[in-house]
Amino acid sequence: MADTIYFELIAPDKRLLSADVSEAVLPGQEGDLSAQAGRGFLILKLRPGILTTRAKDGEKQFFLRGGFADVGPDKATVLAEFAIPLEDLTGAILADEIAQAEQSLDEAKDDARKISSWDRLERLQTLKARLAL
Structure with a gap:
């Protein structure tokens, strides 16, 4: 090719x-x-x-x-x-990814980690809505 x-x-x-x-x-x-x-x-x-x-x-x-x-x-x-x-991506797997991102956001100690965790969470939630899982 x-x-x-x-x-x-x-x-x-x-x-x-x-x-x-x-x-x-x-x-x-x-x-x-x-x-x-x-x-x-x-x-x-x-x-x-x-x-x-x-x-x-x-x-x-x-x-x-x-x-x-x-x-x-x-x-x-x-x-x-x-x-x-x-x-192979299921709603349960994506829900677990979102839960992990929420936990990371809750446990973030500084602004940089909070921003990174929030960004990850937002991207996963957008993906969930886009894929309708």
Whole structure:
């Protein structure tokens, strides 16, 4: 497949995807980013959201809690805090993620942690509404 990038999605417990893709849309902390062949080098902090890959054999989507991405011109690697295929995401899993975010917000000791926890909570609640789970 011409104009592809080698993409890996790695969760703490397993490698979820290793494939040549035409594009990987990453949920970056500052907004979505498309990793494609020829892109410059970039390290990106990820937010809770949906990661989408597009390849010759179709599209795959995953829910991410967050993590980091290392993107280059011919390879992109995502190290996720937690990741599962989107079709495996249930209302119960998302409710648990929201509960964890609420707990983090309640336990935050300084403004930076409060802002980060609030942002995570808001993104998860928006995702829940968008997916109608």
